[in-house]
Amino acid sequence: MSLSKFESELLTEWLSEMQSNEAKYKEPILDIRCSILLKEVCSMLRQDIHVFVFSINILEEYISRKTQMQQDINDPALTLMATVFISSKYIGDQDLKSKYIESVLRKISGQRVSSKTLKLKEMEILKVLDNCLPLVNDVDDLNTFIVKFEKESKIKATIIPLCMDILEMLYLTRNQWFFELKVLYTNNNEALSVFKRLMKNRLYLPMGILLYVFNHTLYTHSFDVSEITNDLSVHSQIHVDHLNALVSKIHDVIGQIPV
Structure with missing residues (x-):
């Protein structure tokens, strides 16, 4: 079912807001x-x-x-x-x-x-908390990004449930994979600064999850994943190497789930 004009405009506006407003950089605390x-x-x-x-x-x-x-x-x-x-x-x-x-x-x-x-x-x-609750929620960001992508690429079956399961697993294990990924950027202060910018970018995690799904499901035979990766890189101004590093780390996390 296609979205209405109003829904499409709302999604476009929300996506623009995600791109222009960074989240707060914070490192995981909970084990x-x-x-x-x-x-x-x-x-x-x-x-x-x-x-x-x-x-x-x-x-x-x-x-x-x-x-x-x-x-x-x-x-x-x-x-x-x-x-x-x-x-x-x-x-x-x-x-x-x-x-x-x-x-x-x-x-x-x-x-x-x-x-x-x-x-x-x-x-x-x-x-x-000064009576101020966090305004940014990765669930809404991921849902909005995936819905927009599904609409534009005309995916027949929604991938949102799978993406949400991956997001949940990433939150459960965040204290581990976050710091493992950070190690890749600790060569110097400039690299560490890049890592912090990535983790503040509200599109970074949604794009990583989306690309992981396309790389590790049957969709890899339906789409040119490399082309999608390059396209997302251009629009988000996040280098392909950074996206691939996140996808690789997500693969590590999912691979640790007992079968």
């Missing part, structure tokens, strides 16, 4: 175990990838600011649950009740907290 726990909590609460990714962004920003303030994080389990609760209210698919948050908290930590305690923790997190 894989914490990311997996957060994902499991989201699954238990029936929250989708939007809430999972948004929760990671909020929690890492909170931890970063608490570190800058030289303050310890008391009650990590409650903090994690309150973060998911905040995310669900902002971007979730359903209206979560505090009793469900409290129930899951008992399951993962044995803690029993009141709705008031949970509310106070939410308020403390928001206060540390």
Whole structure:
């Protein structure tokens, strides 16, 4: 089904905004175990990838600011649950009740907290964040980019579910592959500066995921992937070598998934 003129214009405008507005450069803080726990909590609460990714962004920003303030994080389990609760209210698919948050908290930590305690923790997190939640979400960026590409290339079957699964895996393992990729750019300050610009570019990750899909599915027989890579490189002003380095790292991550 083709998009309406309004939808097409909206996608074009959103893509332009992605290209012109950089994300904030930040290095991963959560380790894989914490990311997996957060994902499991989201699954238990029936929250989708939007809430999972948004929760990671909020929690890492909170931890970063608490570190800058030289303050310890008391009650990590409650903090994690309150973060998911905040995310669900902002971007979730359903209206979560505090009793469900409290129930899951008992399951993962044995803690029993009141709705008031949970509310106070939410308020403390928001206060540390100056009541400003992250505006950039990789899920929306990826979805917008892929929808636009699908429309323009007339792909018959949507590849969004597969791309979202890859994005989820990249977030689960981000503390590992991010720094492995960074090593490739640590030869000098100029190279490191390039890496930071890449990680701030909101098109970099979506393009890497798209190219990985085309390189490792049957689509590789339907499209000239090299031509697509060169075309994306020109439009994004990201060198082909940088795109290929990301695709290679995504391949490493996916290859580590147990069959």
